[in-house]
Amino acid sequence: MQDEKNSFIYRQIYKRLKDDILSFKYESHEKLPSKRGMAETLNVSVNSVKSAYEQLLAEGYIYAKERKGYFIEPLDQLIIDPEAQTHLRKYEEGTPQLYDYSFSHMSTDMSEFPVDIWTKLMKRVFNNYEYYLSAIPNIKGPVELRQSIAKLVSYQRGIQCHPEQIIIGSGTNTLLKRLMQLLPKDVEIGVENPGYSRFRNLLNEAGINTIPLELDSKGVSIRQIKTADPNAVIVTPSHQFPTGIIMPVSRRIDLLNWASQTNSYIIEDDYDSEFKYQTDNIPSLYSFDKNESVIYLGTFSKTLMPGLRLSYMILPTALVQKFEAHNFDMIPDFSMLNALTLNLMIKEGYYEKYVKKMHQYYGRKREQLIEMLQREFQGVIEIKDTQAGLHFMVEIDSPYTYSEIETRAQAAKLELYTINRFSVKALKENSDKKTLIMGFSKIKIEKLHDAVQCLKKVLLG
Numbered sequence: 001m002q003d004e005k006n007s008f009i010y011r012q013i014y015k016r017l018k019d020d021i022l023s024f025k026y027e028s029h030e031k032l033p034s035k036r037g038m039a040e041t042l043n044v045s046v047n048s049v050k051s052a053y054e055q056l057l058a059e060g061y062i063y064a065k066e067r068k069g070y071f072i073e074p075l076d077q078l079i080i081d082p083e084a085q086t087h088l089r090k091y092e093e094g095t096p097q098l099y100d101y102s103f104s105h106m107s108t109d110m111s112e113f114p115v116d117i118w119t120k121l122m123k124r125v126f127n128n129y130e131y132y133l134s135a136i137p138n139i140k141g142p143v144e145l146r147q148s149i150a151k152l153v154s155y156q157r158g159i160q161c162h163p164e165q166i167i168i169g170s171g172t173n174t175l176l177k178r179l180m181q182l183l184p185k186d187v188e189i190g191v192e193n194p195g196y197s198r199f200r201n202l203l204n205e206a207g208i209n210t211i212p213l214e215l216d217s218k219g220v221s222i223r224q225i226k227t228a229d230p231n232a233v234i235v236t237p238s239h240q241f242p243t244g245i246i247m248p249v250s251r252r253i254d255l256l257n258w259a260s261q262t263n264s265y266i267i268e269d270d271y272d273s274e275f276k277y278q279t280d281n282i283p284s285l286y287s288f289d290k291n292e293s294v295i296y297l298g299t300f301s302k303t304l305m306p307g308l309r310l311s312y313m314i315l316p317t318a319l320v321q322k323f324e325a326h327n328f329d330m331i332p333d334f335s336m337l338n339a340l341t342l343n344l345m346i347k348e349g350y351y352e353k354y355v356k357k358m359h360q361y362y363g364r365k366r367e368q369l370i371e372m373l374q375r376e377f378q379g380v381i382e383i384k385d386t387q388a389g390l391h392f393m394v395e396i397d398s399p400y401t402y403s404e405i406e407t408r409a410q411a412a413k414l415e416l417y418t419i420n421r422f423s424v425k426a427l428k429e430n431s432d433k434k435t436l437i438m439g440f441s442k443i444k445i446e447k448l449h450d451a452v453q454c455l456k457k458v459l460l461g
């Protein structure tokens with residue numbers, strides 16, 4: 001008890017002196033009262049003062065002279081840059097943007113997530129995988145998870161690959177970055193337009209030249225690819241982002257033939273094909289490839305949650321050794337704890353069960369949203385390809401420009417994305433037809449009605 005009391009007193013003296021020194025109540029080199037003198041003034045033990053002085057000495061606020069006592073270190077006043085303060089204030093003001101309704105395509109609905117199962121499996125990871133958790137992880141990820149993914153993609157996506165070809169990462173963005181390090185520095189990458197702008201921006205920021213490729217009714221245009229002659233293309237054949245086009249087999253074959261004839265790579269972003277409606281399983285492009293031209297990107301951001309940050313890449317064998325050599329000294333960026341928990345979730349069948357359940361749940365939401373949109377925007381709406389994924393595209397007549405729609409949506413606390421965000425250049429607005437991306441994963445079924453009413457106000461006034 002006495003020790004606790006002394007420690008409390010010492011901390012108080014230390015803090016008070018530190019605050020006084022920092023607010024320049026002492027002159028530089030001014031002598032502090034002797035320990036005994038200070039103890040008498042404060043009516044505390046000499047030991048408490050001694051501890052406080054020693055702490056201040058250790059942190060460099062005061063210095064000691066033998067047999068003379070303790071003195072204040074000369075401290076410069078911290079210069080406060082008013083500009084920096086302004087930035088900070090601006091940042092704070094703009095931080096949380098909370099929406100009442102969301103048509104985001106990036107989020108998932110967490111209400112059905114089996115938190116209990118996840119927690120139980122995570123506990124098992126703590127108990128059984130200490131050797132993994134207590135060391136720096138393998139750059140490619142734990143072999144157990146890579147084996148589970150190899151099985152998963154075999155029966156879900158028709159992909160035959162060896163677990164050694166699989167690389168785990170904390171998102172497809174970071175995996176794409178790692179992939180780029182394996183390709184020549186002057187590589188040129190063809191990207192879909194409209195397309196996933198995050199990939200395009202990431203590549204451009206890394207100094208990589210991207211070539212926008214237009215789409216036709218079957219997806220990315222082969223004619224355009226042949227004219228642009230890139231070294232690789234990134235495509236979303238199972239559910240083009242954002243238009244929703246499912247690339248037919250004929251176009252897939254053309255694309256694969258282009259890649260093998262020109263010795264180019266196709267990067268297949270297969271981000272949400274687990275969810276498909278009124279259609280059979282959509283095979284992956286990788287499953288058609290016989291020439292090791294396809295690099296496959298898969299993610300758990302849509303099936304589980306984006307906050308998990310777990311994705312994977314399947315490399316052609318020619319790139320596996322290159323990846324290992326290049327990343328020999330690198331530390332991976334994903335959470336081992338989550339990776340191992342996910343492995344158990346897949347291995348024990350919970351993952352498949354959950355995806356099935358969410359598939360039905362999202363399917364119901366999608367149907368209701370389509371019905372409501374058709375009713376509320378009768379005669380002024382066209383709903384585009386809706387067979388797969390967690391979003392679809394719509395064309396709705398609105399007298400407002402895209403930027404007006406975005407501002408109006410913000411003001412109405414509605415999270416809404418227009419095609420403009422995903423197009424390389426701002427679109428010319430020749431007519432009233434406005435293209436929107438309707439994500440239906442985040443919004444709750446019971447909020448759909450109000451969200452559509454809100455959308456109506458934003459678009460029609």
Ligand SMILES: Cc1ncc(COP(=O)(O)O)c(C=O)c1O
Pocket residue numbers: 105106170171172173174196236241269271298299300301306310311
């Ligand atoms: C087109 C597209 N590709 C890939 C991803 C997955 O990204 P990540 O694995 O980094 O979460 C998303 C996520 O929403 C996406 O919309």
